[in-house]
Amino acid sequence: MSDATNEELLAEARRVLVRSFGSDFTLPVIAKAEGATITDVDGRAYLDFSSGQMCATVGHNHPRIAEAVRGAADRAVHINSAMLSPEVVRLGRRVVELLPRPLDKVFFLSTGGESNEAALKIAKKVTGRYETVGLAHSFHGSTSGAGAATFIPSRRAGYGPPLPGTFAIPAPDCYRCPLALTFPACEYACARVGFELVDRQSVGSLAAVIAEPILGTAGCVEPPPGYLAELQRLARARDMLLILDEAQTGLGRTGDMWGGDRDGVAPDLLTISKTLGGGIPLAATATTAALEERAYRADFFFFTSHLNEPLPAAVGLAVLDVIAEEKLVDAARDKGAHLKRGLLALKERYEIVGDVRGRGLLMGVDFVRDRQSKRPAEAEAEAITRECLRRGLFLAATRQASRYWVWRVAPPLTISHAEIDRSLEIMEAAIRAVVGG
Ligand SMILES: Cc1ncc(COP(=O)(O)O)c(C=O)c1O
Known part of the structure; x- marks a missing residue:
């Protein structure tokens, strides 16, 4: 000290x-x-x-987290990224039990940006396409792929061209509606008009739309009820995958386990970060067994020095225990x-x-x-x-x-x-x- x-x-x-x-x-x-x-x-x-x-x-420094860190320090802090530990397998099972069906496969990374990179890469691999759509003002991370789908001017300016084929649609911001309409009379015009513009700009390679259930960094914009279902409908109509970034909303913060629960939406890919590690870097990307199989067959590769690490996984298990017990x-x-x-x-x-x-x-x-x-x-x-x-x-x-x-x-x-x-x-x-x- x-x-x-x-x-x-x-x-x-x-x-x-x-x-x-x-x-x-x-x-x-x-x-x-x-x-x-x-x-x-x-x-x-x-x-x-x-x-x-x-x-x-x-809560900060929850005793169960401290205990999990100490326990991992006594067993294994770090292992080869191609190896597994019992903690990681158990955390996989626990997270899968919590996921909205049909999602039932998951793997573990360190940060939210990485979890979104991985989700976007899976979407590209399995669709064979590369264009992505995000919501204006949303934040998905500071790395290149997640950053390209982040439409906050101060986060984009000055680094050269972002990934080609990234489009923004207007944020579902009912307080400052970009179309000066009101819900429900608007019938989700922001999403519909946004996709009409995307259709005009696309070169026919639409892969995925990525969204936060509540746009935390965009001034805590809460989309109106049913918005995520409409987004999923618009995505499906174009054979695109829906990625929900639950960095801020996941694991209970909104009063449901997942931010997408309010609208009854299970995305094709769901990313978890901040809330899973209780302060220790731990993130996860989840998808369905069918998409995982297709990605694997297409040679999906996402390998970091901290893939599926035992120490963060032990902490993740403690966090899930505390969420359930308390x-x-x-x-x-x-x-x-x-x-x-x-x-x-x-x-x-x-x-x-x-x-x-x-x-x-x-x-x-x-x-x-x-x-x-x-x-x-x-x-x-x-x-x-x-x-x-x-x-x-x-x-x-x-x-x-x-x-x-x-x-x-x-x-x-x-x-x-x-x-x-x-x-x-x-x-x-x-x-x-x-x-x-
Ligand atoms: C919704 C959302 N996605 C992704 C990220 C990026 O997470 P990280 O900073 O762990 O890379 C953040 C961080 O604030 C976030 O709020």
């Missing part, structure tokens, strides 16, 4: 660390993380309403409803809160200058977020200049009602401190 202060460590960081995410190092330097609380090196504690990078759904899927639904009531009350009281959306414990709080124009209240939202931090609550924002500025409210599923109430008090005090009563 370091004796250095926050200020000293941040100064040192600015000297030696690469800034890779568009912002300088300003946030507190964290010395300890436990449950829903993170504590900085100066001893200040914060409620972590971002669950780390959305990975700590079972009934965290139900907890996400119940506590999410409690938190949402509080957030909606803030919306009622403060004009600057333009919208509260999402479900379970994945919600967006959209800060606007006025409710008519819905232009983002960027400066005020930044100040409110800083004020929350000063008062002991960390909230992560997703934003796009002049378009939206949104808190992604996503505490660990183990958060208590008292911690939720405390966070709501802090949010309200911070809003009042910045914009008045």
